[in-house]
Amino acid sequence: MTENTPVPVITVSNLIKQFGRFAALRGVTAEFSGGKLYAILGDNGAGKTTLLRTLAGLNQPSSGHILILGSSKFHDICQQVGYMAHPSLLYDEMSGMENLDYFARLYGITSSTRCAEVIRAVGLDPGLVRPVGQYSQGMRQRMSLARALLNNPKILLLDEPFSNVDTHSATEMVHLLARTRDQGKTLFIVTHQASLLEGVADEFVWMDSGRIVGRTRELKRPTDGCGGGALPRRDGAEPRHHTSSEAGERAGESTP
């Protein structure tokens, strides 16, 4: 590795995840550099959420390896990872501040100032006493993002952060995520609203049938031969895997 090559924060090699006889991930191999915002795109059932959950340590790989910040044991680096799922991961009966105060203590954060800080960062009021169950969907999503940001993680894994959020709030969230990336964090965002990340995401990672089938710098669905990853070949030969640097070069070629 040369001096100019960015050090990968996440390396995934030949990752397979099976649920019974169904393979949700079919040999994902990729490297992701630090300080970038990756948008993970693909149709329903492409394996995006499974990939994110596996990176978050919530699913155990059936085979293959994951190296996050140089460690293969998620427990060693969980302090450095923030995870936001499609459901809110919040207790409906407690207020936002009460929720965050509880989760902060799981990370050894005893200062409620930090909780108030992240709540303000996502555009909500820390003094809101209403239970989360009475929040609008957009507010709940933002509070969920605040929970993921709580431990000031180096890596953020976000699953559908903009779903059911109005356009204005979603744009605000995108700005916040871009600022977070600018602070040197690495973000992985699974979304069906890719256009929101156009011009913000450093790379679009395209998934299909449990594989990464392309990595582009522009929001342009890869076709055979122009994307990367393991795009199935028309001649029936084995799909070809390549590394992120190759994908970057290819994407770079296509960038005007």
Added chain:
Amino acid sequence: MIPQTATTPTGITRVTLLKDLRLEWRSKDAINSMLFFSLLVVVVFSFSFDPSAEESRQIAGGLIWVAFLFAAVVALNQTWAREMRNQVLDAYRVSPAPANSLFMAKTLGNFIFVSVLEALMTPLFIVFYRLRALGPAWQLLLVAVLGTWALVVNGTFFAAMSLRTRSREIMLPLLLFPISIPALLAMVQSTTSILNGEGARFWIVLLVTYDLVFTTVCLLLFETVLNAE
């Protein structure tokens, strides 16, 4: 820089327990269901039988503990159902907090809920069945503490195990009741012995042993159960 301290497993158990008590105080899901269930058992049985004082002492141990066992299942199901709403359990799993802290918090929470139920229902049992202990009554308190722990430690564990099954309300009693038979036997026999003025030492020792063994086994296996897919 965020001010961080190394939170101890005990500290995490404490904050998780306080969070559960707060949630229960606001929703009253577990306590209300348990109370109504036990009240029904007391009333229905009191109408079904009209025992003499002597007969009451013979059957009360079994009646009380079966009522508490069934009522406890309601609370045990609620415990983890709360964590499954909005998949909040995942937020705990991705955190550095140890699995056993969660288990202990849940077990202690259930112990408190079932103890509150017992404290409220026992006077009713005494009145309805005209109970009077011929043996040392303080030993009943010991049996109550040991017996309740036996129920909740296994119950919390098996409720976590049945968490991801489709029919978890049915699965929990199927798993819990057979394994609770030795504890239930000890609880019923010791209660009956104390009420009749006989020695209950053997049954109390059996309960202590049961509690120690199953608490250890549950703590050893809980992390695997929590992370099972």
